[in-house]
Amino acid sequence: MSAPDSIETLIDLMARLPGLGPRSARRAVLHLMAKRGMLLMPLAEAMAEVARTARDCLNCGNIGTADICPICADEARANGLLCVVEDVADLWAMERSGVFKGRYHVLGGTLSALDGVGPDDLRIPQLARRIEAEAISEIILALGATIDGQTTAHYIADQLEGRVALSSLAQGVPVGGELDYLDDGTITAALNARKRM
Amino acid sequence: MSAPDSIETLIDLMARLPGLGPRSARRAVLHLMAKRGMLLMPLAEAMAEVARTARDCLNCGNIGTADICPICADEARANGLLCVVEDVADLWAMERSGVFKGRYHVLGGTLSALDGVGPDDLRIPQLARRIEAEAISEIILALGATIDGQTTAHYIADQLEGRVALSSLAQGVPVGGELDYLDDGTITAALNARKRM
Missing domain, CATH: 3.40.1360.10 (Dna Topoisomerase Vi A Subunit; Chain: A, domain 2)
Known part of the structure; x- marks a missing residue:
């Protein structure tokens, strides 16, 4: 591969994100390279900031x-x-x-x-x-x-x-949902929990 | 939204990568948070390193x-x-x-x-x-x-x-390709450029 080591490292790390594979990670890194000042540098800083400051709430886990x-x-x-x-x-x-x-x-x-x-x-x-x-x-x-x-x-x-x-939480038909597209389990739950009008 | 500003900023920036939208960016950031030491910090450093060192070749653009x-x-x-x-x-x-x-x-x-x-x-x-x-x-x-x-x-x-x-580059049937799945243009090109055996 002809990419410099630093870029290969970045691609490998990006490929470990959910939703990205080796191919889309390479595409994302090339996009980052093309927008170095607008995206790559701000992203590096935002990640460092989050890594430094973010923590789990001791009470609730948020x-x-x-x-x-x-x-x-x-x-x-x-x-x-x-x-x-x-x-x-x-x-x-x-x-x-x-x-x-x-x-x-x-x-x-x-x-x-x-x-x-x-x-x-x-x-x-x-x-x-x-x-x-x-x-x-x-x-x-x-x-x-x-x-x-x-x-x-x-x-x-x-x-x-x-x-x-x-x-x-109540189970039933999602708002905006059509019966034709619902699975049997959801229809059964919605029917069993039917409400009088 | 209840996420801290630093995390919102990171999600917004991640959502600008090709292949990621607001929803998958949020998922990626939560994954990064869960693997802070293993992934988030190395990724921040790799990005900063690339932003600092990578440049276009003056001769060929690589x-x-x-x-x-x-x-x-x-x-x-x-x-x-x-x-x-x-x-x-x-x-x-x-x-x-x-x-x-x-x-x-x-x-x-x-x-x-x-x-x-x-x-x-x-x-x-x-x-x-x-x-x-x-x-x-x-x-x-x-x-x-x-x-x-x-x-x-x-x-x-x-x-x-x-x-x-x-x-x-030559146009024709990709190696491993099946005719049934090829578009008309590729079949036409492959036929016109046929080689005597």
């Missing part, structure tokens, strides 16, 4: 620049509701909807016997401790409708039963 | 870390053959095949009336000057088989006619 994230530090959000999510991407998705005004708890994954992920590998012990510490009245389990997500939800529900009210 | 790239600096490659390519990605593709032993000339794009790209926006004037300076006997136009690529090849051929031998 990403922030301080030991306690802005949501945990916001007293207005201490309304007794705690929303349990798998990862930070899910927390951001909830926040984009703007409808939830309580606090979060980021598990950091789901239980998985296959991958050897047990309760102590996730932030499940910390979740139990927050119930008293923050006077939580209801825990909303906003976990994915996957096997692992639902297994995790059931495990947490078992552990906390009787100590706090538990709920999970 | 990317290197010196004013003259290793290929142009290699006297063994001064064999009178010059391969004209659109961009550095194409040069790398030629080098991967390992079959071409001459030097390259990177145009930096193709002529395009629609995008307002004229001969002086590409390295076409420099190409003419290299013929005498490097005693070039044959110029191989390894440009894409697209409208713009072929327009550019014809323009260069017009300009240099009589001064140097000109050739272009």
